Amino acid sequence: MKYIIGNWKANKNKAQAKAWIGEFLELSLENFQDKVAIIVCPPYPFLTLAHKAFKDTPIQLGSQDISFFHAGSYTGEVAANTLADLVSYCIIGHSERRRYFKETDATVAQKTANVRDFEIEPIVCVRGISDQIPKNVKIIAYEPVHAIGTGNNESVKKILEVKKCLHLDPDTIFIYGGSVIPDNSEEYLGSDEIDGVLLGGASLDPKKFYKIIKYAL
Ligand code: PGA
Numbered sequence: 001m002k003y004i005i006g007n008w009k010a011n012k013n014k015a016q017a018k019a020w021i022g023e024f025l026e027l028s029l030e031n032f033q034d035k036v037a038i039i040v041c042p043p044y045p046f047l048t049l050a051h052k053a054f055k056d057t058p059i060q061l062g063s064q065d066i067s068f069f070h071a072g073s074y075t076g077e078v079a080a081n082t083l084a085d086l087v088s089y090c091i092i093g094h095s096e097r098r099r100y101f102k103e104t105d106a107t108v109a110q111k112t113a114n115v116r117d118f119e120i121e122p123i124v125c126v127r128g129i130s131d132q133i134p135k136n137v138k139i140i141a142y143e144p145v146h147a148i149g150t151g152n153n154e155s156v157k158k159i160l161e162v163k164k165c166l167h168l169d170p171d172t173i174f175i176y177g178g179s180v181i182p183d184n185s186e187e188y189l190g191s192d193e194i195d196g197v198l199l200g201g202a203s204l205d206p207k208k209f210y211k212i213i214k215y216a217l
Contacts, residue, residue: 001035001036001195002035002036002037002195002196003036003039003139003173003175004036004197004199004209005039005041005062005089005091005123005177005196005197005198005203006038006039006040006199006202006209007041007094007177007198007199007203008041008042008043009043009064010043011043011204012043012046014045014046017042017043017049017050018049020206021050021053021054023206023207024206024209025053025057027206029057029059031217032213032217033058035217036213036216036217038060039060039062039088040054040059040060040061040062041064041091042061044064047061047083047086047087048086051087060089061086062087062088062089062090062091063083063087063091064091065078065090065091065092066078066079066080066092066111066114067111068110069114070114079114080114080117080118080120081118083115083118084118084119084120088121089120089121089122089123089139090115090121090122091125092108092111092112092122092124092125093107093108093111093124093125093126093131094125095125095127095143095148096148108131108132108134109132112134112137113134121139122134122138122139123140123141123175123198124139124140125141125142125143125177126140126141126166127143127145128144128162129162129166133166137172138172138173139172139173139175140166140168140173141176141177142166142176142177143176143178143198146178147177147179148178148179149179149200149201150178150179151179152178152179153179153180153181153184154178156187160191160194173195173196174193174194175194175198176188176194177197177199177200179201180198180199180202180212181202181212182202182208182212185197185211185212189216
């Protein structure tokens with residue numbers, strides 16, 4: 001099973017989100033179910049409409065982040081409790097969160113615990129071997145900062161060197177992210193050691209996203 005995860009980041013307005021969903025659903029998703037896990041992570045405000053649209057499809061939803069806090073008086077926050085019936089996955093510790101919002105290993109551990117309480121699967125992002133991975137995390141995305149949004153995608157050789165140094169449990173699902181596009185996705189998806197890709201830019205266009213999914217078949 002390969003994981004193809006699309007992180008829209010802070011992109012798209014409502015009309016654009018609807019257009020993406022409409023276009024993507026017109027593409028054939030038959031026979032994907034056993035081979036590919038398709039996970040789309042739109043901004044919070046579009047989760048409800050995506051949830052409705054993806055009902056009865058193999059597409060699963062994820063959030064791009066979660067609050068450090070549990071439900072309560074935390075104006076502007078989105079707690080795990082709120083997303084419990086909306087998303088199956090949650091990206092935690094993306095390097096942009098660590099960089100712009102000063103998230104630390106401790107924040108990542110707390111957020112991981114928060115989503116687990118609501119049976120949301122954390123996808124924990126690490127920039128390299130110095131980022132701590134909370135215990136028993138099933139999905140790890142290795143995303144070197146120099147590769148994100150730059151076109152400097154990491155070589156499979158280097159990715160596997162880092163993977164080795166992470167000393168992951170053999171059952172861990174290991175994902176790579178950083179400038180993956182249709183033209184280079186085959187090398188990652190062709191590796192038995194890489195269980196999928198986390199896409200930023202390439203996930204914004206439903207056709208590009210679909211092309212990458214097809215390489216996973
Ligand atoms: P990118 O982003 O595909 O645009 O490089 C990847 C990510 O940040 O997850």
